[in-house]
Amino acid sequence: MKKKIVTIISFFIFFSFNSHALIEVDITRGNLNPLPVAVSPLFIDSTSENKISKELGNLNIGLEISTIIENNLKKTGLFNPLNQDAFIQKPDIAHLKPRFEDWQLIKAQALITGKVEMLENNLRIEFRLWDILAGREMLALAFTTVPNNYRRVGxxxxxxxxxxxxxxxxxxDTRIIYVAEEGPKTQRIKKLAIMDQDxxxxKxxxxxxxxxxxxxxxxxxxxxxxxxxxxxxxxxxxLDIETGVQEVVGTFPGMxxxxxxxxxxxxxxxxxxxxGNSxxxxxxxxxxEVEQITDHPSIDTSPSYSPNGKFITxxxxxxxYQQIYVMRSDGSNVKRISFGTGIYGTPVWSPRGDLIAFTKxxxxxxxxxxxxxxxxxxxxxxxxxxxEAPSWSPNGRVLIFYRETKSGDQGEGFSATLWSIDLTGYNERKVETLTDASDPSWSSLLTK
Amino acid sequence: MNFKVFIRNIFIVMVATLMLSACATKTATLPGQIQGDVYTGTDTVEYLAKGVPDRVFFATNESVLTTASRDTLRKQAAWMRANDSLSFTIEGHADERGTREYNLALGERRANAAKDYLMTYGISGNRLSVISYGKERPVNSGSNPLAWSQNRRSVTVKAN
Structure with missing residues (x-):
């Protein structure tokens, strides 16, 4: 498979305030008042547009990128992207200097503008984030990359x-790996699949x-x-995703x-x-080198390291019954941590280190x-x-997991789908996949 | 005459209804097919040879062999002794009401419970391999207690 790492040739920070912004989004609670934000289609001059059309087919790249941004923001539940039909200012003019009154009129509190150019064979994309109420720029960045990477730029x-x-x-800027499923429950066909987070x-x-x-x-x-x-x-x-080379791990005589x-x-x-013992x-x-970490006549499974590597849950x-335990990474000091009523499984340590997500x-x-x-x-x-089977977003704010529906007596009505939910317990969403899906795992940020 | 036809038609309808409802009850849980959470029926059972059932059933979360399971496995052992050129794979399975990874371990445990019992009846471990499918290969795709009880199983399959 083709490696798709962005080649960010240049990454200029031209201007950025890091304090005194009026806009703040509180992500610690379920957000009942998502921030109204306007994402202006990115401006593109006609010469660049012709060149890009040759590369990517007939596609309005400025609008595509702004739509990617809108969809991302909307799915967080923290932002409310405003309808582009209401925008008064043209993208190119807004990008130079927005007329803040126009954007206040449609109740936008933040505005994203941008510009796309074709420089030689590369795409140069710059964007600015504006604080409408304060009437100033908050952030401005530019990226250069190959045209195929435009979604990642979004x-x-x-x-x-x-x-x-x-x-x-x-x-x-992350991906999800999961198991794509099809066919009847008794002979389910399963494939590894990978997709962008959106x-x-x-593939x-x-x-x-x-x-x-x-x-x-x-x-x-x-x-x-x-x-x-x-x-x-x-x-x-x-499995090496880039080369497709697969190898079995170790020479164990059993499963x-x-x-x-x-x-x-x-x-x-x-x-x-x-x-019979795991x-x-x-x-x-x-x-x-193989090391045995637990040695107990019970089923020990679903291990997950703490982010510092010192502990295992x-x-x-x-x-x-199935319960959750924590131990040192050498297997010492095993402690049971789940004591609620019920059965607990699939513990996964949060990337922030402070929480363990689980299935109950x-x-x-x-x-x-x-x-x-x-x-x-x-x-x-x-x-x-x-x-079951939660997996953390790299910032530890969202969990992705899979659901199965109850089937009828002949297996009818069965489906397996991916879902996400915020750590707050709000913003539960179905994650769309081309087929039925299970066992999702979230990547870390591709560009660190 | 007309009246006679009418009565006959009613009779046909009634018989058809009875037959349909008999079918319907057969797919639902029949009393006596599950005892203490363990499937005791024969709907899904296949036979290695005449009188030698291929599978045994388990209670939820359990890998303990019931009296009926031990009886089945003794029949399997006797037949295996008489057919000593054959080797076998014992497939362990779980129902869908558990986490995937734990169910893989549980299926492994169930298959090994059957294997161990066969070995105590004189079958060499070299002739018996195990594989766990966890909850990946149910025989009954329904989401109901009868289906789950039929899926909690270990199945002895000829490997050569």
């Missing part, structure tokens, strides 16, 4: 705007000849670890499963089932929730017939 602009207005890192650019990484499950990115987003039933031997695999990377990307942590192991990808049924089953309902790393402060974010 995502990077959203990241910069989000960061400037909320004070937190964005999560828009659902664009879906399939396996053909569906063998069952694949639980893909997860490495920290640089170039490798994926997952479970494959290749030749009917369920084993943890490693390996539930893999994840360590935060430094050097190890894979997973379960290995031996004589324990947690790591394998160092450089030295190939996992689930175990050593108490009789209680009285026939499935919940996605979070708790602090000592198990206190449990909050259930969403309840459903079936849902």
């Amino acid at each position: 995502h990077i602009i959203t990241d910069k705007v989000y960061q400037r207005l909320t004070g937190e890192q964005g999560y828009f 659902g664009a650019n879906t 399939y990484l396996t053909l569906g000849n063998e069952l694949v499950l639980t893909p997860r990115f490495n920290p640089t987003n170039q490798m994926v670890t997952y479970l494959s039933y290749f030749r009917n031997l369920p084993r943890v695999y490693l 390996t499963f539930a893999p994840r990377f360590s935060p430094d990307g050097k190890k894979i942590i997973m379960s290995f089932a031996k004589d 324990d947690i192991y790591t394998m160092n990808l450089e030295s190939r 996992f689930n175990s049924d050593r108490s009789g 089953l209680h009285k026939g309902k499935f919940y996605i929730g979070v708790m602090r790393i000592d198990g206190k402060g449990e909050r259930l974010l969403t309840e459903n017939y079936y849902q």
Whole structure:
């Protein structure tokens, strides 16, 4: 697969205030009053437009990019992008210096303007973020890249705007890896699929000849670890997304499963089932050294490292039912942290380090929730017939997970879909995919 | 005459209704097909040979063999002893009401429970391999207690 890293040749910060902005977006609560923001279509001169049309086909790139930004902002639930039909000023003039009264009139509090040019064979895109009430520029940046990367520029602009207005890192220039599903429940066909966070650019990484499950990115987003039933031997695999090269991880004599990377990307942590008992192991990808981390006659699985790599959370049924535990990364000091009523599984450590997201089953309902790393402060974010396997956005503000519907007696009405919800418990949204989907995993920011 | 035809038609309709409702009850949970959460029916069972069922069923979250399961596995062991050129794969499965990764481990545990029992009845471990499918390969795609009980299983399959 073609590597799609943006080549940002230049990245100029021309002007930026970092204090005294009037606009502030509070992201700690569910936001009931999303900030009205106007995203002006990016201006493009006719010469550049002709050149780009030759490269990308007939496409209004300025409008495309502004639409990408609008959709990103809208999906956060924190912003309310205003209808472009109401805009009074032309994009080129607004980009030079907006007439703030015109934008106040349509109740915009922030305005994004921009300009696209074709320089030689590269796309140069600049944008500005304006504070309408204060009547001044808050941020201005320019990027140069190959024309094919225009969608990513839209995502990077959203990241910069989000960061400037909320004070937190964005999560828009990211991808989701997941399992694409089709066919009846009894013979489901599953493929690894990857797409941009907004659902664009879906690509399939396996053909569906063998069952694949639980893909997860490495920290640089170039490798994926997952479970494959290749030749009917369920084993943890490693896939290089760029080259498509796959290899089995280790030479275990039985099933390996539930893999994840360590935060430094050097190890894979997973379960290995031996004589019916599953324990947690790591394998160092450089030295190939295998280390057994847990040794208990219960099922120990779904391990996830803390972001500093010093701790591991996992689930175990050593108490009789699945519960969540935390231990040091060498396997010492195992402590149970979930004590609520119900069964707890799939713990995942937040990228900020302070929370663990999980799946909970209680009285026939499935919940996605979070708790602090000592198990206190449990909050259930969403309840459903079936849902599991949360994965964090890189800024630790949003969780993506999958849901399955209840089927009828013949399996009719079954579907598997991806959903996201904010850490606040608000802003639950379906994540659109081309097929049924499960086991989502969110990448880190592609441009750091 | 007309009246006779009318009565006959009514009779046909009634018989048809009875047959339809009999079909409907068959797909729903029949009392006696699940005991203590374990499937005891034979709807999904296949046979390795005459009188040798291929599968055993488990309670939710359990890998303990029931009396009926042990009986089935003893029949399998006897048949395996008589057919010593054959080897087998024991597939472990879970129902859909659990997290995917845990269910993989649970299926593995169930398949091994069956394997261990066969080994205590003299079948060499070399002839028996296990594979867990977790909840990935249900036999009954319904979302109801009967379907789930049929899916919590370990199935012995000829491997050669």
